Amino acid sequence: SKDVLDKTFKELLAYTNEHFTFEEELLNKYNYPAINVQILEHRDFIDTLNALIERNQDGFDMMVEIDLEDVLKSWLTGHIASVDYKFSDFLKSKM
Numbered sequence: 001s002k003d004v005l006d007k008t009f010k011e012l013l014a015y016t017n018e019h020f021t022f023e024e025e026l027l028n029k030y031n032y033p034a035i036n037v038q039i040l041e042h043r044d045f046i047d048t049l050n051a052l053i054e055r056n057q058d059g060f061d062m063m064v065e066i067d068l069e070d071v072l073k074s075w076l077t078g079h080i081a082s083v084d085y086k087f088s089d090f091l092k093s094k095m
Contacts, residue, residue: 002060005068009053016046023087030094032087041079045071 020042027035048071056064 002056005056005060005065008068009049009056013046013049013053016049020046023084026091027087030091032090034083034086038083038087041083045075045079 024035024039024042026032027038032038052064052068052071055061055067
């Protein structure tokens with residue numbers, strides 16, 4: 001339902017903002033060379049979530065739910081499994 005998706009989006013956006021802020025502080029602290037790429041991808045992800053939230057405001061649409069699932073899968077396999085993995089290796093080398 002629209003209400004369930006609204007709640008999901010609210011919680012996801014809050015967590016995402018908190019996580020990205022923390023991660024970007026680490027990127028900055030350790031002078032990660034690809035910090036700009038990471039920040040840009042974070043902003044793009046938030047923009048994508050906001051676009052889905054806006055679509056959901058028009059009323060419940062099953063496609064919004066399906067698109068959210070696709071976005072999350074893509075983020076997990078694309079960003080986290082590759083971009084964040086590189087940052088993780090970099091961070092381990094600094095500690």
